[in-house]
Every structure is written in C-alpha cells, then in structure tokens.
Amino acid sequence: MSHFHYRDAFDHLAHWLNEQLASGEQFSLAYSAEDSQFIRFNHGRVRQVSEVRQIEVTLRLISDERHASETLALTGEVDLDIARLGRALAQLRALLVQLPADPYLQLHNQAFTSERERDGEVPSAAELIEQVVSLSEGLDMVGIYAGGPLYRGFASSWGGRGWHVATSASLDFSLFHANGEAVKITYAASHWDRDALAAQFAQGREQLVHLGKPRKSLSPGRYRTYFAPAALNSLVSMLRGGFSARALNNRSSALQALQLGTASLSARFSLSESASTGLEPLFNGDGSLRQDQPLISAGELVGQLVGARSAREYGLQANGVDGSELPSSLVMAAGDLPTAEVLQALGTGLYIGNLWYLNYSDVGLARVTGLTRFASFWVEDGQIIAPIDTMRFDDSLYSVLGDNLLALTRERTLRISTRSYNHRDAQTVLLPGALVEGFTLTL
Structure with missing residues (x-):
C-alpha cells in the first residue's frame, strides 16, 4: 500500500x-x-x-x-x-x-x-x-x-x-x-x-x-580503553531513564548525584533529545508535541524529560514526552579524534566492540556492571594483538564519562533500534566512539 x-x-x-x-x-x-x-x-x-x-x-x-x-x-x-x-x-x-x-x-x-x-x-x-x-x-x-x-x-x-x-x-x-x-x-x-x-x-x-589468534587472559584491574560506538551506546543507554522528571524528583535517577552536584561528568560529554532530527514523530500518542531538549551540556545536567503528570505534580513545564519520560531521539556531541587514528591514540589497552547484560550495581553512583562481548581485543602500540577472554566490568558512568574520558571520535554512527517485538521501533541514537583512561574489569 x-x-x-x-x-x-x-x-x-x-x-x-x-x-x-x-x-x-x-x-x-x-x-x-x-x-x-x-x-x-x-x-x-x-x-x-x-x-x-x-x-x-x-x-x-x-x-x-x-x-x-x-x-x-x-x-x-x-x-x-x-x-x-x-x-x-x-x-x-x-x-x-x-x-x-x-x-x-x-x-x-x-x-x-x-x-x-x-x-x-x-x-x-x-x-x-x-x-x-x-x-x-x-x-x-x-x-x-x-x-x-x-x-x-x-x-x-x-x-x-x-x-x-x-x-x-x-x-x-x-x-x-x-x-x-x-x-x-x-x-x-x-x-x-x-x-x-x-x-x-x-x-x-x-x-x-584477529579472532583466530590465541585469546589473551586479563587480570582484574583498570585499563585504558576504546569503546566502539556500539559499546558506548550500551553505556549511554543506561542513562535513558535518568532524565525522567519523576525519577529525578523522587531520587531514583542514576543522575541524582549530578543533579545534586556531588558528582560530575566530563566537559566533553553533551547529550540532547533531538525530536526534530529523529525518526519518531513530533507528537506522541497522548497528543502532546515533542520538543528538542538539551539534557547534558559540557558535563552539566541542563534539562529533563517532563510528562504531563510530572508537570502537574512537581510544578514543571511539560516538554512533550509521554508518560514513560524516556528519550527516543538521542544525539551525543562528537569530538575531534579521527576514527582512523583510534588504535594509535589508544596505544596499549582494550578495544571493546560490544558490551552486554548491563545492569546497575549502584544506581545512586551510576555504577554499571556487565560483560565484554564479541569483537573485543587487546592492543599494544596501536596494533591489535589478540582477542580477550570475556570479562565482567563494574565501573561508574561518572568515571567513564567523567574525569577518565580522554576523547570522542570525530565521526558518529547512527543507531536505529532493531527491536521488532509487536512492531518495528524508530528510536535512534547518534553517537561517537570514546577513548577512556581507565575502565575497571573485575572478573
């Protein structure tokens, strides 16, 4: 049709x-x-x-x-x-x-x-x-x-x-x-x-x-790490519920420490809900018009997603999200590191292609745990040496996206949701890759 x-x-x-x-x-x-x-x-x-x-x-x-x-x-x-x-x-x-x-x-x-x-x-x-x-x-x-x-x-x-x-x-x-x-x-x-x-x-x-090479076992510790866009998306997605006005006001948000000023993020990190450029409509199923909304600017929390009920309960201005108060068209600012130079900039450390099974180990500290997955490699002097054994990590996003964030790639990748349960999804995330000074592997 x-x-x-x-x-x-x-x-x-x-x-x-x-x-x-x-x-x-x-x-x-x-x-x-x-x-x-x-x-x-x-x-x-x-x-x-x-x-x-x-x-x-x-x-x-x-x-x-x-x-x-x-x-x-x-x-x-x-x-x-x-x-x-x-x-x-x-x-x-x-x-x-x-x-x-x-x-x-x-x-x-x-x-x-x-x-x-x-x-x-x-x-x-x-x-x-x-x-x-x-x-x-x-x-x-x-x-x-x-x-x-x-x-x-x-x-x-x-x-x-x-x-x-x-x-x-x-x-x-x-x-x-x-x-x-x-x-x-x-x-x-x-x-x-x-x-x-x-x-x-x-x-x-x-x-x-490189996956055909003998695997390298790593000891628990902190490693200089490059997160490919797919891996960074897994980490950034953990913040999606944190921008909810309801969650911020009832102190259940992973960003409550940022809101209260007891934790900080890197000035390199900026994130916005960009309704005007995403694939979702400019209206929601309740009949509200969605708006572009800066969320984090240069590491500071500058916005939240406010549904109609939260607006009434907390005396806020609604900005067109539905009752879930979740973003659907996220855009993360790029950096100045060319993707072609990622391995040289990494030097010696981890190249992580994917992460999975992510969950919060401490919501208040935005501490996330999960596993490395698929194409993740050990790199020495800018050269991939070997695939690594699957490792569990446990680290705070205030660390990964805070003081330890060294650079973001100049090129960004558009990720469109592949969920198709009941119907295809149109949620999008546009984001770069990230070079981090220290990332904590635990097991």
Missing part, C-alpha cells in the same frame, strides 16, 4: 469518529502502522523472506472526568475498520458509566497540526539479497534485515492532528569464525548506502582474522 493509502484511511477514521460523538464526549485516536520487509540470513544465504503490513490504533473516550481506552488491530479497509471502531466505541461508552471520575485526569486538549514525511530510500528485497550474499562470500554470516516505512498518526476532538512517515532499514548481523567467536555489526540508515555496508563487512573480515 502507498503512503497515500495509509494517510487517506487514517483521515477517514478521524472524520468518522468526530461525527459519532455524543454531547459531552471527547476522543483521541493514536495510529501506528508499518509496511516492513524482513529477510533472515544464515551462512550468508537467505533463509526466510517475509512482509509485515499491520495497523494498530488506540481509541480513547473521555466524558465527565471519566476515560477509558481500547487498542485494536485494523485492516486498512476503511469500511471494515469503521465497523471495528464502532464496536470499540460502544464498548467504551458502556464501560465509562461504570467507572468513577479520575481526579488525576490529564487532558491533552490543545489543537495542533504536525505533518512530516522523512525522506528515505531503502533497497528492494532483491537488491538487499544481492548485496548481502555478495558481501558474505566465504563468510559464516547470520543476520536479519528489517526495513520499510513506518506511519504514525494522531487525531482528537479538540483539533489535534498529526501525521508522520519515516522510512529506514537495519541489517543486524554477526560474522562467525570457525572457532565459534563472532563479530557483531549493525548497519542502519534512512538512506541505504551500499558502500557504507561494504565498509562494515570489510572491517568485520579484518576483525575475524
């Missing part, structure tokens, strides 16, 4: 709902759809090709400080979908009369218009298969491709109207050595670049050679 088909169907549903309201009733309709291509690879060959076209809406009915909602799947056929919405509307009306008034009801009743169609270009299934099979020649490659347009819409009886289309794709894959070790790579883009994908495969081939 075309972009126009989804938009036209959404407009018909919103118009129909406006005509069905009884006196004193209000509604909101959050619309989510995708037209996705999934291709699964094993041993560098296609194992499964599938297409997913799905539409889901959440209808909310409000009357006399009572509200209820229902989420339902639609077909894209207007007559069928109007019949489904009609049944849902009748069920919600019957439910509302049984409910008590909600004294904490937050009404997003502003009128707005937000329309954005992000240009994107992704390969056809045949083109993608040809690319991957060719680049995987002679490799044990396992991965999954997901790509295509995502559609988001919002309409309300107060005059809120939003429409958003974003096209993107990702190839999340691993290259396996005969000894069972692997290099994990994710390439994601809204404008697919065959040369960029080829460069990722070329780097993976180089790292596979």
Whole structure:
C-alpha cells in the first residue's frame, strides 16, 4: 500500500469518529502502522523472506472526568475498520458509566497540526539479497534485515492532528569464525548506502582474522580503553531513564548525584533529545508535541524529560514526552579524534566492540556492571594483538564519562533500534566512539 493509502484511511477514521460523538464526549485516536520487509540470513544465504503490513490504533473516550481506552488491530479497509471502531466505541461508552471520575485526569486538549514525511530510500528485497550474499562470500554470516516505512498518526476532538512517515532499514548481523567467536555489526540508515555496508563487512573480515589468534587472559584491574560506538551506546543507554522528571524528583535517577552536584561528568560529554532530527514523530500518542531538549551540556545536567503528570505534580513545564519520560531521539556531541587514528591514540589497552547484560550495581553512583562481548581485543602500540577472554566490568558512568574520558571520535554512527517485538521501533541514537583512561574489569 502507498503512503497515500495509509494517510487517506487514517483521515477517514478521524472524520468518522468526530461525527459519532455524543454531547459531552471527547476522543483521541493514536495510529501506528508499518509496511516492513524482513529477510533472515544464515551462512550468508537467505533463509526466510517475509512482509509485515499491520495497523494498530488506540481509541480513547473521555466524558465527565471519566476515560477509558481500547487498542485494536485494523485492516486498512476503511469500511471494515469503521465497523471495528464502532464496536470499540460502544464498548467504551458502556464501560465509562461504570467507572468513577479520575481526579488525576490529564487532558491533552490543545489543537495542533504536525505533518512530516522523512525522506528515505531503502533497497528492494532483491537488491538487499544481492548485496548481502555478495558481501558474505566465504563468510559464516547470520543476520536479519528489517526495513520499510513506518506511519504514525494522531487525531482528537479538540483539533489535534498529526501525521508522520519515516522510512529506514537495519541489517543486524554477526560474522562467525570457525572457532565459534563472532563479530557483531549493525548497519542502519534512512538512506541505504551500499558502500557504507561494504565498509562494515570489510572491517568485520579484518576483525575475524584477529579472532583466530590465541585469546589473551586479563587480570582484574583498570585499563585504558576504546569503546566502539556500539559499546558506548550500551553505556549511554543506561542513562535513558535518568532524565525522567519523576525519577529525578523522587531520587531514583542514576543522575541524582549530578543533579545534586556531588558528582560530575566530563566537559566533553553533551547529550540532547533531538525530536526534530529523529525518526519518531513530533507528537506522541497522548497528543502532546515533542520538543528538542538539551539534557547534558559540557558535563552539566541542563534539562529533563517532563510528562504531563510530572508537570502537574512537581510544578514543571511539560516538554512533550509521554508518560514513560524516556528519550527516543538521542544525539551525543562528537569530538575531534579521527576514527582512523583510534588504535594509535589508544596505544596499549582494550578495544571493546560490544558490551552486554548491563545492569546497575549502584544506581545512586551510576555504577554499571556487565560483560565484554564479541569483537573485543587487546592492543599494544596501536596494533591489535589478540582477542580477550570475556570479562565482567563494574565501573561508574561518572568515571567513564567523567574525569577518565580522554576523547570522542570525530565521526558518529547512527543507531536505529532493531527491536521488532509487536512492531518495528524508530528510536535512534547518534553517537561517537570514546577513548577512556581507565575502565575497571573485575572478573
């Protein structure tokens, strides 16, 4: 189906709902759809090709400080979908009369218009298969491709109207050595670049050679370390919940020490929620307009993510996030270290390609524990010497992103969420790699 088909169907549903309201009733309709291509690879060959076209809406009915909602799947056929919405509307009306008034009801009743169609270009299934099979020649490659347009819409009886289309794709894959070790790579883009994908495969081939060398065991201690963007993303992602106004005010945020001034981050570290450049819409499913929001500037906490309930409870200004108060379009400032010079700048120490199983060992101190994973190497005099044994780390982000942060790469990598449970995700993170003076390995 075309972009126009989804938009036209959404407009018909919103118009129909406006005509069905009884006196004193209000509604909101959050619309989510995708037209996705999934291709699964094993041993560098296609194992499964599938297409997913799905539409889901959440209808909310409000009357006399009572509200209820229902989420339902639609077909894209207007007559069928109007019949489904009609049944849902009748069920919600019957439910509302049984409910008590909600004294904490937050009404997003502003009128707005937000329309954005992000240009994107992704390969056809045949083109993608040809690319991957060719680049995987002679490799044990396992991965999954997901790509295509995502559609988001919002309409309300107060005059809120939003429409958003974003096209993107990702190839999340691993290259396996005969000894069972692997290099994990994710390439994601809204404008697919065959040369960029080829460069990722070329780097993976180089790292596979090093994975064939005898492994090096390291003793617990502190090591000079370079975090590739995938590894740094794992660390930065641990801060996502820390920007919540609710978490900051009830002292459950990992950034509470930064807020209180008892800990600090490096002046090299700046992070913002960039709604205007991400792939998510400029509105949320509640009917609020998202805003660009600086979060950390030169190591200082300068902003937080404030939902409507937190704004009311703590006397703050809401800035368009939903009730989760989580970022979805993070951008981290770059540095001045060329990626091509990373190994020379590292000298002797660790090159960490991936981290996994991360968790907090002490939230108040932003202390994180987890394991090294996949392509992680010991480097001497700017040369990769050997892969390292999997090691557990335990260190504070106030250390890794604080006094020990030596440099950030000049080039940044766009990471688009590869989550596809229930539906494809459009969360993005744009970030560099990071060189750190000391990183604590414990086991």
